[in-house]
Amino acid sequence: MSAGATDRPIFRRIALIGLGLIAGSVAMAARASGSAGHIAGYAKSAETRAAVRDLGFCDSVHDSAAEAVAGADLVILAVPVGAMGEIAAAIGPHLGPGAIVTDVGSVKQEVIAAVAPHLPAQVHFIPGHPLAGTEHSGPRAGFASLFQNRWWLLTPLEGAEPAPTARLSAFVRSLGAQVEEMDAAHHDLVLSVTSHVPHLIAYTMVGVADHLKRVTESEVIKYSAAGFRDFTRIAASDPVMWRDVFLTNKEAVLDVLGRFTEELFVLQRAIRMGDAAQLQEYFTRTRAIRRGIIEAGQDTAAPDFGRSAALPEGAVKPSAKSDEG
């Protein structure tokens, strides 16, 4: 077993429902740390099941979700959020008492509404969301270090028992992640600001560059500010997953989008009117916000916030990183 491996698995038998990037990475990280005994898997597509049988990161691959969850003490729902309800209905009757069910969906309130009604009373439903991913999808995209130093958010339901949550947290940490708990509604709002609306903006900027035929796509890539270019890379993410995110986090996304476009129009008007003072005041204020965060130790000037170098979270490691102007 590798460094950080546990003496005894945290879960005797885990079931991965959905076998894409996240599930594959969970399986590989759990194998590396020894925190899961038997890893069972299920995917809707026969082609995916065949690929996973070849790849070998599951100990058993089943042709139905019901068979996959039989005897599992941890079930991880890793299907698109739009498919969660159907899957929950299929597995509900087959879950043992005391089993923990979690998910990895990017929105929480809608997943809870879709899944919770189908789960029996003695099952512990602890929704979750790993803040990790790449622009690739499918069973071949996963890798063991995906969750290293990444946040994995858990949104336990009201009245949830502490012990199952602690056990799930320990498992998530064994995959390399850092755990944070929060209320599901707060999760959806925070993520609309930090992830969902930025992804929408990335998609939109790529669309704008595409329409603006006088600027070629390769020029957009060549000359983009480094942060922006990395940012547009996320516009290459899975369209189905993102479609479901926006359909299921509609309220928070529309809230944030509305505020965003209001602010943008204030700035657009200032630009059109040549209002130098208003522009400078706005940029000065947002710079102060941004810098205040660095000084509070919540950020570092290092690229990727030093996480690639496995710094403790919040460590300040100022280093000059050259971006494009």
Added chain:
Amino acid sequence: MSAGATDRPIFRRIALIGLGLIAGSVAMAARASGSAGHIAGYAKSAETRAAVRDLGFCDSVHDSAAEAVAGADLVILAVPVGAMGEIAAAIGPHLGPGAIVTDVGSVKQEVIAAVAPHLPAQVHFIPGHPLAGTEHSGPRAGFASLFQNRWWLLTPLEGAEPAPTARLSAFVRSLGAQVEEMDAAHHDLVLSVTSHVPHLIAYTMVGVADHLKRVTESEVIKYSAAGFRDFTRIAASDPVMWRDVFLTNKEAVLDVLGRFTEELFVLQRAIRMGDAAQLQEYFTRTRAIRRGIIEAGQDTAAPDFGRSAALPEGAVKPSAKSDEG
């Protein structure tokens, strides 16, 4: 002299007008490569001049721009674009025949309009723009490797002689940059798409997060998708510089902003109406654009497009980089 140093300076005497991040970095890179003989400097603020005298990256620091440019065969204007006209008027009468004047401003058409009228006929005005920078400013912020593998755009005027442009290009390459030439109007449009409007968006998102008191700034930083967090870092850039960029590239910025908000409203409406098909179609199309660029060899899946590893431009080095979801 270090690797890449030339046997003989490309310019006998260079004058840096404005002594901030860019000018300081030019001086240090030129010293490292030996491509400049004497480096003279001028800054408007006495405090900056004193700091540069201490830092030592100029061989001489002058109390007026006119003195600084005397005898220079290359003059680099590195002041905010709003100050370019005034500086050009001050130095015009003191430039020798055959001197090359360039600038490093983020917009080109307005700089040309402000500067060109003040320069004598036998001076070669070759506007430029290095796509490099950090969120820091001032004379202490510069460093010699700022331009390594960065694009440095030149926008020679119509009818410009080739030899001075070739000499300036050689100098810019000696600083580590790669040179590309283009028309000034095209530059302003490309940069509005790749840099100016993205910066405005970054400022706006930080402003939105600030107003949305229910989401704390530190949560925004902790949970932001990696690309987005790096992206908001640019909202910590110099407010004066960016104010001037938007005031002087108004037409192209308003064009791109208008298109951007139109696209965004299309998506916002699709989200409000739960139009799954339209969302999926839009994301699928933009993903194809983004991936098409990688396949065309204009991009790599490596972080920072492999440039940190000094790959040849356009080399494809796919490697999995984990982002937040």
